[in-house]
Amino acid sequence: MKTINLKGLEMNVYEEQLENGLNVYMIPYENKKNYFISYATYYGSDVVEFSPSAKETIKPPLGIAHFLEHKMFEQESGIDPFTFFSESGTDSNASTSFDSTQYICYGTKHFGNNLRYLLSFVNSPYYTDENVEKEKGIIAEELNMYEDMPDFKLDMGIRECVYKNHPRRIDIGGSVEEIYKITKEDLYHCYENFYVPNNMFVLIVGSFDKEEALRIIQDELGKKKKKTLPKITKVKEPIKVNEKELTMKATVEIPKVAIGLKVPTKDLELKDFELDLYLSMLSTILFGSSSAFKERVRESKIVNSIYTEWEKIEDFRTFYLTASTIDPDQFIKEVKKELSDHKVTEKDFNRIKKVWIASEVRMIDNIDATVSNMYDDIIKYHGIIPNKIDKIKAMKLKKLQDLIEKIDFTNISTVKMVQKKK
Amino acid sequence: MKYVSKDLGSFGLHLINSDKFKTITIRVLFHTPIKKEEITKRGVLADILLQSSKKYNSKRNLTIEAEELYAADISTNNQRMGNYIVTSFTLQVLRDCYTEEHNLEKSIEFLSDIIFQPDVENNAFKKERLDIVKYNTVVSISSLKEDATAYSLTRMAEAYDKESPISYRMTGYIEDLEKITESNLYETYQKMIESDYVDIYVVGNFDNKEMTSLIKKYFKLKKIKKRKPSYYLTTKKPRTRRLFAKETIDNTQSKLAIVCPLNKLTDYEKNYALLLGNIILGGGPDSKLFKEVREKNSLCYFIHSIYNKIDNVIVISAGIDKKNFQKTVDLISKNILDMKKGKFTDHDMDVAKEIYHTAREEIEESENRLIAEFIGESILGQEPMDERLKKIMKVNKRDIVRACKKISMDTVFLLEGVKDEND
Numbered sequence: 001m002k003t004i005n006l007k008g009l010e011m012n013v014y015e016e017q018l019e020n021g022l023n024v025y026m027i028p029y030e031n032k033k034n035y036f037i038s039y040a041t042y043y044g045s046d047v048v049e050f051s052p053s054a055k056e057t058i059k060p061p062l063g064i065a066h067f068l069e070h071k072m073f074e075q076e077s078g079i080d081p082f083t084f085f086s087e088s089g090t091d092s093n094a095s096t097s098f099d100s101t102q103y104i105c106y107g108t109k110h111f112g113n114n115l116r117y118l119l120s121f122v123n124s125p126y127y128t129d130e131n132v133e134k135e136k137g138i139i140a141e142e143l144n145m146y147e148d149m150p151d152f153k154l155d156m157g158i159r160e161c162v163y164k165n166h167p168r169r170i171d172i173g174g175s176v177e178e179i180y181k182i183t184k185e186d187l188y189h190c191y192e193n194f195y196v197p198n199n200m201f202v203l204i205v206g207s208f209d210k211e212e213a214l215r216i217i218q219d220e221l222g223k224k225k226k227k228t229l230p231k232i233t234k235v236k237e238p239i240k241v242n243e244k245e246l247t248m249k250a251t252v253e254i255p256k257v258a259i260g261l262k263v264p265t266k267d268l269e270l271k272d273f274e275l276d277l278y279l280s281m282l283s284t285i286l287f288g289s290s291s292a293f294k295e296r297v298r299e300s301k302i303v304n305s306i307y308t309e310w311e312k313i314e315d316f317r318t319f320y321l322t323a324s325t326i327d328p329d330q331f332i333k334e335v336k337k338e339l340s341d342h343k344v345t346e347k348d349f350n351r352i353k354k355v356w357i358a359s360e361v362r363m364i365d366n367i368d369a370t371v372s373n374m375y376d377d378i379i380k381y382h383g384i385i386p387n388k389i390d391k392i393k394a395m396k397l398k399k400l401q402d403l404i405e406k407i408d409f410t411n412i413s414t415v416k417m418v419q420k421k422k
Numbered sequence: 423m424k425y426v427s428k429d430l431g432s433f434g435l436h437l438i439n440s441d442k443f444k445t446i447t448i449r450v451l452f453h454t455p456i457k458k459e460e461i462t463k464r465g466v467l468a469d470i471l472l473q474s475s476k477k478y479n480s481k482r483n484l485t486i487e488a489e490e491l492y493a494a495d496i497s498t499n500n501q502r503m504g505n506y507i508v509t510s511f512t513l514q515v516l517r518d519c520y521t522e523e524h525n526l527e528k529s530i531e532f533l534s535d536i537i538f539q540p541d542v543e544n545n546a547f548k549k550e551r552l553d554i555v556k557y558n559t560v561v562s563i564s565s566l567k568e569d570a571t572a573y574s575l576t577r578m579a580e581a582y583d584k585e586s587p588i589s590y591r592m593t594g595y596i597e598d599l600e601k602i603t604e605s606n607l608y609e610t611y612q613k614m615i616e617s618d619y620v621d622i623y624v625v626g627n628f629d630n631k632e633m634t635s636l637i638k639k640y641f642k643l644k645k646i647k648k649r650k651p652s653y654y655l656t657t658k659k660p661r662t663r664r665l666f667a668k669e670t671i672d673n674t675q676s677k678l679a680i681v682c683p684l685n686k687l688t689d690y691e692k693n694y695a696l697l698l699g700n701i702i703l704g705g706g707p708d709s710k711l712f713k714e715v716r717e718k719n720s721l722c723y724f725i726h727s728i729y730n731k732i733d734n735v736i737v738i739s740a741g742i743d744k745k746n747f748q749k750t751v752d753l754i755s756k757n758i759l760d761m762k763k764g765k766f767t768d769h770d771m772d773v774a775k776e777i778y779h780t781a782r783e784e785i786e787e788s789e790n791r792l793i794a795e796f797i798g799e800s801i802l803g804q805e806p807m808d809e810r811l812k813k814i815m816k817v818n819k820r821d822i823v824r825a826c827k828k829i830s831m832d833t834v835f836l837l838e839g840v841k842d843e844n845d
Contacts, residue, residue, distance in 0.1 A: 091780075
């Protein structure tokens with residue numbers, strides 16, 4: 001077991017790789033009562049087509065990763081995982097994203113039993129024609145629920161504009177039409193190819209004994225065989241955004257705006273975590289809560305809250321900015337202006353560094369925040385970044401300026417969402 | 423963890439000592455009996471105080487100062503608690519050992535400035551600030567329908583009893599917003615500072631004596647007040663015939679919202695028996711409603727029941743296809759009836775008790791839950807948490823059945839999704 005010190009946070013991460021390639025990350029806390037376990041696979045809706053061998057290519061209906069996640073809770077034993085966990089007052093859930101699927105449980109009791117059960121139920125798929133059929137109604141209602149959320153539609157709209165071919169332009173859940181085509185065979189194909197130890201990991205945070213945890217994981221997962229991962233069909237995504245502009249209509253009284261900046265990363269010197277750190281610095285200085293931009297649009301009463309996010313996919317980073325505004329055109333103009341000016345000052349740069357360091361310390365205080373932070377690291381960088389505070393401290397304004405030079409700030413898509421005519 | 427409560431005359435100081443956190447959390451609560459026509463003003467007031475202060479004359483300067491205090495987090499919230507409206511201001515900041523000496527004190531002073539040194543002149547807030555806040559409020563009010571579930575619950579409450587505080591919209595009302603001026607908002611502010619009940623909760627690792635003197639130094643409230651009306655709502659007698667109400671929305675999914683008032687619960691039923699009854703009925707993914715309506719009949723993706731003991735109701739919410747409306751209502755109705763008939767097992771009860779027990783243990787892991795717990799104990803008259811746990815563990819089937827017999831399905835509201843495909 002490797003011990004990695006999280007520098008500046010007075011905490012350790014214990015890492016282990018089983019012989020079959022499964023990774024284990026454990027962060028035990030001394031002074032907490034609760035724990036959180038995640039068992040996850042690097043398999044999400046980004047996988048649209050794959051080839052287990054040179055001869056065979058599989059293209060299941062869209063939304064299959066999410067469907068599979070729902071169906072994992074069906075057990076041949078007839079025991080409902082929710083019931084099992086509830087018996088010790090433990091909460092459980094699962095979620096599917098573009099690049100991963102995770103099964104979680106969290107509580108304060110029966111750590112060993114719950115860990116063992118979590119691993120074992122995710123290792124025991126049980127799909128029948130009948131139980132697959134039954135799930136379709138439930139998932140259709142889930143998709144309908146999202147369909148009615150304007151923010152969700154806006155998010156899909158901007159993705160379709162930014163990407164031409166990448167699966168990030170498709171809803172994680174697929175569509176009602178697609179999920180009705182799913183069969184138990186489709187589910188087994190995907191399960192057998194992607195729920196394999198060398199494509200999965202376990203993350204545990206909170207109150208638990210690390211030796212006990214590792215023993216149980218060895219016990220439950222050690223015998224699983226390593227498997228060659230299928231070749232995932234890659235799409236070629238053009239450098240330029242797919243569509244410059246789009247207007248959508250929806251049930252909204254206040255219009256919404258989404259802006260996407262597509263940044264190809266091939267020719268950038270900065271890579272991975274460091275690149276993300278600098279990009280995030282750029283967007284925080286330009287659009288963060290203490291930015292001059294934010295003050296300007298607030299004072300002119302066109303926007304109150306702004307949401308920003310960076311997305312990482314192979315060869316690209318995409319910046320999304322969304323807001324509700326009474327004046328979409330003016331707001332888009334303001335954002336474009338801010339992007340083309342892209343002014344960063346030393347003062348702002350240093351202040352944001354200070355904020356980030358403080359946030360790291362605050363994050364580790366909270367188990368939920370730590371879990372989601374570590375999970376993101378594992379998904380994005382295939383491991384935990386142990387010296388984040390040092391890396392933040394070492395950031396140089398010059399590097400940010402050099403990076404800015406290489407970004408084409410005109411490579412953007414804009415989406416306006418306006419009210420349907422009644 | 424140690425809890426000490428002090429009555430300082432003009433406010434209650436509640437010190438929750440815990441070594442689990444690297445931060446100190448301070449929440450200042452202003453509470454007063456709720457009046458519908460004042461909700462909008464209270465919301466605007468909380469927002470405007472965070473826009474600027476005497477010392478920091480713009481939101482940007484205010485935010486920069488918070489960042490300089492090692493990302494001190496200041497937020498505000500307006501909430502209804504039974505018959506009361508509660509405006510709260512929360513500061514969360516790292517302890518000095520993670521930042522620098524006096525950073526905590528400076529942060530407390532900063533919070534105090536925001537509350538007590540507002541950006542006003544000639545007994546009025548500034549027009550340009552008020553305009554910004556009014557814009558924000560208009561956006562929130564106009565966006566209500568975007569969260570169809572929340573909207574269905576509001577409309578259901580209005581159909582149930584539009585006189586009751588249950589139906590009040592905490593985002594406010596446009597007609598009241600229009601009446602707000604720079605000077606009448608200042609009057610509301612003064613009234614809040616002078617006559618609201620005030621409680622301050624502090625969570626974290628600190629020395630009680632030092633903290634008390636810090637709070638006394640920066641929170642100088644004068645008037646001594648005695649609490650009068652109860653926080654708990656009394657609901658009117660349930661209808662003899664169930665009320666059905668409906669509204670359409672341009673959506674794919676329909677939302678079902680049901681309110682069940684509780685008829686004359688005893689204190690024991692309110693605090694113990696019904697709490698478990700509701701967990702069994704619709705408290706989580708192991709509950710009757712989840713299993714019957716979602717898992718067995720595939721009628722929805724989400725369904726749950728929420729028990730609000732201050733409001734004296736159970737509220738049930740689900741997202742369904744409109745063609746399944748009757749079937750879903752019948753199933754919910756049947757499951758409530760089963761609770762009344764005692765058609766649940768000892769195992770169901772044990773599970774509910776375990777869920778309660780875990781929730782009890784998790785209180786100490788979160789500052790927010792700790793504050794909520796001690797608000798319950800100090801303001802709402804709850805028994806101490808370990809006392810409650812003991813009593814919960816002793817609740818038997820007969821107790822739960824007796825409490826569930828007092829549930830009546832009163833108002834059933836359907837927010838009917840009628841998708842208009844023509845743009």
